[in-house]
Each structure stands twice: as structure tokens, then as C-alpha cells.
Amino acid sequence: MYIESSFRYKQIQDIINITLQDYYSFVYNPTNNPLIENLSKRDLLFKIERHGVANGKYPIINAFSIYKATKDVIIITEKLVEMIESIIFNSEPDNNRAACMIDTAISYCAFHEMGHLLLGHCQIQKDMRMCAIENTNENTDIAIYQMLEADADTFAAKRLGEKMVTLIFDDRYKSILGYKSIDIFYEDILKGINAFFYILMYLELLEAKESYMLTSNGEIPKGRRHNEATHDHPPAIARCYYTGKTLIEHLYYQFQIPPKEKYFMEILYSSDYLFGGIELTSMQKEKKFNHITDGSFDETFNAMRQEWLLNTCKILSQYSRIPVF
Numbered sequence: 001m002y003i004e005s006s007f008r009y010k011q012i013q014d015i016i017n018i019t020l021q022d023y024y025s026f027v028y029n030p031t032n033n034p035l036i037e038n039l040s041k042r043d044l045l046f047k048i049e050r051h052g053v054a055n056g057k058y059p060i061i062n063a064f065s066i067y068k069a070t071k072d073v074i075i076i077t078e079k080l081v082e083m084i085e086s087i088i089f090n091s092e093p094d095n096n097r098a099a100c101m102i103d104t105a106i107s108y109c110a111f112h113e114m115g116h117l118l119l120g121h122c123q124i125q126k127d128m129r130m131c132a133i134e135n136t137n138e139n140t141d142i143a144i145y146q147m148l149e150a151d152a153d154t155f156a157a158k159r160l161g162e163k164m165v166t167l168i169f170d171d172r173y174k175s176i177l178g179y180k181s182i183d184i185f186y187e188d189i190l191k192g193i194n195a196f197f198y199i200l201m202y203l204e205l206l207e208a209k210e211s212y213m214l215t216s217n218g219e220i221p222k223g224r225r226h227n228e229a230t231h232d233h234p235p236a237i238a239r240c241y242y243t244g245k246t247l248i249e250h251l252y253y254q255f256q257i258p259p260k261e262k263y264f265m266e267i268l269y270s271s272d273y274l275f276g277g278i279e280l281t282s283m284q285k286e287k288k289f290n291h292i293t294d295g296s297f298d299e300t301f302n303a304m305r306q307e308w309l310l311n312t313c314k315i316l317s318q319y320s321r322i323p324v325f
């Protein structure tokens, strides 16, 4: 049983790896990227791995980016991939479409971790690594971490958009993936993103962990607040929202693909459009979606980006291997 399932994960790993290595060699080609001209060559290693806790009882749901001496390592645990697969297979009866959404969700996760590596986020950590589901008690500044996460999300959304465009340009979305229209293909990519964040939303609920991007006064939190459950990542709903928006805008401005914002918001606000199951309480919904619907989230997010460009970006510029924009 175990061997069979790991073999399956190996196949997924090999397919995603092709996409990741493609982008990595693009970055390490000096004609595309003058920033790496004076840096020594590094390798990228991507693995889907089985991880258990010390007593072997619970498989760990997580993803990691690790900066090592000569290589960049991205790891996604089997349990996370399994959750992505089950949430999608349970709600999408068409296997080809499900496969495309699964590939989208895992690629997104892997690109997010790659963003932490290429943008220099890992190198400013004590242990040169970052992970998707953290459990840190360090006295770190949450605002900075949330910005790093938002930065990696934006990076991943754009890479996903570019991958999508190559599949459209050479018609593979039809010939290989079996889609009849760009429209439906695009919708499934957005669903794939939603599926990934659904898992994070579920984990937030499971841990009864409230996560903050703003304080109750609508301000950016400074420092780590004691006696409050806090989180280095922005709330999953907020991340899903700006990831979808970034992808939609990138596709529109770079490749003139008509935006699908209305469709994306419909699925974001729905508790069971595709995935079913996990429903927020009405209070949680009210509280979390209000920031988005009344526009205050956009405002604060833009303010954070400004702060980012002015300050955090400077800390990272000596480590970043791609231009920050």
C-alpha cells in the first residue's frame, strides 16, 4: 500500500519538477537575468516527501523552502498533496479537470516556496528556511513575515499565470488537458488556487487559530503580541483573494487575457461551490469578508506594499536573485 502511494507521489513530483526546473533555468540564464551573472551556479531540488512527527503518529501537513550551501530545496509533504487531491477529487467528477486543478494547487505551493528562496527570504532566517504551516514562538515581527508571505504569494501567482499562458499558446490546454475553451481552463486554474487555500482555511479553523493581518483598529500589527494566537502568514482568505487578483491582473496586463474577477469572487465567497464541507460561522464570515467587500483590505494591502518597497525590500535586495518589482 505504502509503496504504491509513494510511487504515485513520485509521478506527481516528476511532473511538477519539470515546470520548476524550467523557471529555475530561466532565472539562471544571464541573458534573462543580469542579477545572477556573478553568482555561482546552484541546483534546485524538489521533493514530495513522507513526513511524520517524532512518535510516528501523524503525517505532517506542510511545505518547506530550504537554502543550503550549494542548492535550493523545496519539499511538500505527502499529506499536503493527499489533502489537495482528496478535496478536489471529491468534488470534481471529471478526472482530467481534477488533474489540472491538482497540478495548479501543488504548482502554486511549490512556486510559493521557490519565491521564498529566489527573493532571499530564506537567507534572512536564522536557519535559512521557511515553511507553509509554521509553529514559531520566536519574538519576530509579524508584519515583516506577513509581507514575506504576500511577496511569495504574488511571485507564485505570476508564475502560475505564465505556465497557463504557455499551455494556451501551444494549444496543450486542448490537446493534452482536454479543455474545450480557454474560459473553462481559466476557471479551473482559479478553482485550483481556491482548493489550496481551502486547506489552509481548514487548518486555521482546526487549530482554532485566529490569524491577523490587521489589528482590531485596522492597523498593521507591530511586533509579536503576547497572549494572542498569532500567525506569521496572513489569513488564508486574504491570501486567496490577492493571489487570485494578482493572477487575473498579470494575465490581463501581460497577456491581454480577459479578466475573470467576478467568477473568482463568486467562488471565494461561496462555502461549497466546488469543495463543500467546511463552513465558516456567520460571525467569522462577516468578520473576514468585510475587510474585502468594503475595500479596506485593498487599501491596507497597498499601504503594506508601499512600506515593503521602502523598507523590507532593502533588507532583501542583497539576497534576492531576481529583480524585485
Ligand SMILES: [Zn+2]
Binding pocket: 112, 113, 116, 130, 131, 132, 149, 152
Ligand atoms: Zn510561505
